[in-house]
Amino acid sequence: MMNTNLFIMCVEDEGEVLETVLRDLQMYEDHFRIEAAQSVDEARQVIEVLLKDGLRPALFICDHKMPGTSGVDYLVELSTSPQMSKAKRMLLTGQAGHQDTIKAVNQAGLDYYLAKPWKPGDLQDVVNNLLTEFVIHNEENLLAYMAILDGEKISDAMRNRSLSDT
């Protein structure tokens, strides 16, 4: 278990779906803290604690139709928060209407829309891509992610960083 300071937050009100998502994310738990919440309010509370512990968000996976604040509204909120805006944002839903989807793309800077139900492996591929993008643009030490994320892209990012011998 490495000393990680990045977290992934999954917000999904249906327990069954949430479990599937968490199972797909298991492979990342050595490198990212995986957190789950069943509503936006719960997510906010969990995140408050995480931030206090010095953790930073890497990825949000959000359902749309939930009691209380909707997923899209939450993603818009995240995109304007200086602490959260760097994290990748993914909408995982089958119920977002046309207007909501447009809002998510235009106002929440959505990084990916994955429609329910998804094929096995799809979620992992998307998450792998998003996390790779995130670490390349936000992390100093890329070596730690080479084996778990897209090694080819990460190698190429390192190639562009004028690496030197010591």
Added chain:
Amino acid sequence: MNTTKTAGLILGLVGFILPFFLSLPGLSYAGHIALSIFLLAAFFWMLEPIPIHGTSVLVIFLGVLLLSGQGPLYKNAQAPLTQLTSQSDGFEVPSTAVTATNQVWIRDNGSWRAADVDIQPSGNSNVIIRSTELSEGMQIASETTHRSVNYTPRRYQDYVGTLANPIIILFLGGFMLAQGAVKYSFDKNLTRYLLKPFGSRPGAILIGLMLVTAALSAFMSNTATTAMMMTVIIPIVAQMGPGDRFKTALALSIPIAANIGGIATPIGTPPNAIVIAALQKEGIMVSFTEWMALTLPLVLIILAVAWFMLIKLFPAQISAFKTGSDVTFDRSSKAVVFYAIFMTTVLLWVTESLHGISSNIVALLPVAGLALTEVLEVKDIRKLPWEVLWLVAGGLALGLYMDHTGLATYLVSTIDWASLGGFAVIAMFAAVAVLMSNFLSNTVTATLLMPLAITIGIMQGSGSMNIVELALVVGVGTSMAMALPISTPPNAIAMSTGMVKTPDMAKTGVIIGVVGITLMLAYAILYWPLLLN
């Protein structure tokens, strides 16, 4: 801050302070200061409480402050002198003018010279000294412990000048070329192009990858080459079954070839700069061509050995790989200008012996050429690994302090090297260099060992050959250390792919280290003398 760093910080500071409270007989006051800086740098470089390039600039700063003629310590320092006037049976001088080992320091034409004397107590605090080396009117230091005795401070420009040492300019040229290669994807495309003739069989692909990696890392940094080559091998590895051990062979071949390839040219890796600059200081010029003639055959043999080792240790199950993505070189006008400057520079470098124009001067061609054509823009130039130049410059400055203050001579004179014989000394330095740099940065290892190696080479006095051989085994030896993930950045990259286990890296690293040293020593007695004479 972890325990190692804290220990490094404390040891470094204690090491720095300690010499100020010591009085080592035979070492000047300035030598004590140089020892302070040496100990601080050694602990900081080894345990890294601060980044290694930070230590390097600290070394330059401390030298300017404490050793240069313009720093506060030596700005107005004048050694107290006394003029010898004949008495009946010798010269009467204050007793403080004679050291504990019965020597006096003669000031002669701006330089210092020691003389052994016989002493006889005289009245008060004076003594009568006698020696055939003394004569009427001579000036000697009246206080041998004064900081200016046996030391003539250099200008601070000599120390900050290490930042623009010709070898630094050579590396700057190399960095500009490497930056351009990445920007215009020349490194990737060239690799794909060069790999084509090696076909699809595992053994052939492996030797192809190793040769291309070595060739690129001879001109780019070993680390950047490794990162780039990982993008090449990851798709190849993906074609193999889960149990195929050949993955490990592929993943290990890259750092091995990159580390070894760095030996092949002066700009291949920073320890080479330490070797060349140290020799330059002794008036021994090694041209780009000569360096390659000295090292390239060794590099090729080690690569062949490594290839054989890898296919034996990690045999392939897969019989052929799918290869051959299309190579499309960037044809924009800036890219074409880059290719032209790159080829011209490399051509002029490797043919230095033919035209006689120093490779350091040729290095200004890519620096000026790529900047003025804006093939590299300001944002690209900012991305150059400037800290490596600081690292090398700090190392060169430390070498100067140790030389100027007599510290290097003092340290090596504690052992009777002559009785050990030339070969034993060379073998010992090779072994120490490989061992140390398995744990430390290669440049730091070369920096710490080089002043000692050079001084011993001079003391052994068997002409310049010995000095060159000693300097080379230290410099080249550091590049042969690759047994651990922390040994070199290329090893760390290979390790992080998850395709290599530490025991595999240790096994191959130890084999390369042992075979490498043995071959290098065989070279040092059989091949290098042929070229150097």
